[in-house]
Amino acid sequence: MRVLIVKMSALGDVLHTLPALTDAVKAIPNLEFDWICEEPFADIPRLHPNVNRVIPHGRLRWKKRRLAPSTLKEQFQYYSALRKQPYDAIIDAQGRIKSARVAWLARGPVYGLDRESATDRETRFFYETGFSASKKMNAVERVRLLFAKALNYELTGALDYGIDIAQLSPSYTEYQGAAVFFHGTTWASKHWPEHQWIALLKKAAAANMPVVLPWGNEQEKARADHLVAQASWGKVLPKMSIWELAGVCARATAAVGVDTGLMHMAAALNIPTVSIFGSTNVSLTGAMGGQVSNLQAQYDCSPCMHKQCPLLNQSISTPPCYDVLNADEVWRALIALQPRLVSSDK
DSSP states (O other): OEEEEEOOOOHHHHHTTHHHHHHHHHHSTTOEEEEEEEGGGTTTGGGSTTEEEEEEEOHHHHGGGTTOHHHHHHHHHHHHHHTTSBOSEEEEOSOSHHHHHHHHHSBSOEEEEOTTTSSSGGGGGGOSEEEOOOTTSOHHHHHHHHHHHHHTOOOOSOOOOOOOGGGSOOOOGGGTTOEEEEOOOSSGGGOOOHHHHHHHHHHHHHTTOOEEEOOSSHHHHHHHHHHHHHHTOOEEOOOOOHHHHHHHHHTOSEEEEESSHHHHHHHHTTOOEEEEESSSOHHHHOOOSSSEEEEEOOOTTOSOOOSSOTTOOSSOOSOGGGGSSOHHHHHHHHHHHOGGGOSSOO
């Protein structure tokens, strides 16, 4: 049986789909998966040994020059090649118009979430069948349930991302055994204040805990440089691909991160991971893994789900929900997960 997965973005969302593959291959013999995702995230499906072929999609490039002849030609060639391969089932695991249209243009019956469960209700027009999965469920469990219903098997067993860590090259061995601090994210409201990161780095320094900080763009690199300089501790990683970062994470001692895809990757790799949630909801997108501590700010309006904190003004420069979810609390959670990092809680 050959199945096409359409889960296009973003990093964390693509990662959230991996356990569903593990469930499916345990339930159905001789199952083969191909996967369409956007080009920047193509390394994530490759983490799972049961993905036969990754088909990178150029949406992010194409939308910059939508009507350019070269773009239209590339799109025509892409979908013409896609339709040459028939599939027994096509699963839109994203529930967005952008993914549903891609799934519909492939060759085979398309399945996805029904109108009450999908993010975009209009996706129902592109599916042969839509299935129910409560929006109150964690994102990982929603995708697991969708796959079980679409491929007709009973959902059983513990969460398993199925990642073959052995395939990850031990590049950058000088960072092996460090803790990884994931400070970068998309929404302004998800950023943990810099003074909290600096305080956490100083605690790591007092405990002689090596720390590395990754970055994805120049703004994040500037922040990482600033944090390390202010704390006099930690190392800023060089520019890395997602695949290389996965190799660093797989050999890390622990991880701390805001609600971002790389934090979810650490959790998926079964690294002791502390996640920091203020504006977003742990119940819906909290990290899932064998060694995870999800921290939700205990504040009146948290989680607000706003990309920009509505409480900011001239006197309040950082989201106040993080005043109650500070470096002391994050440090305690980290040491509770990985007590061997320090001999005593300093």
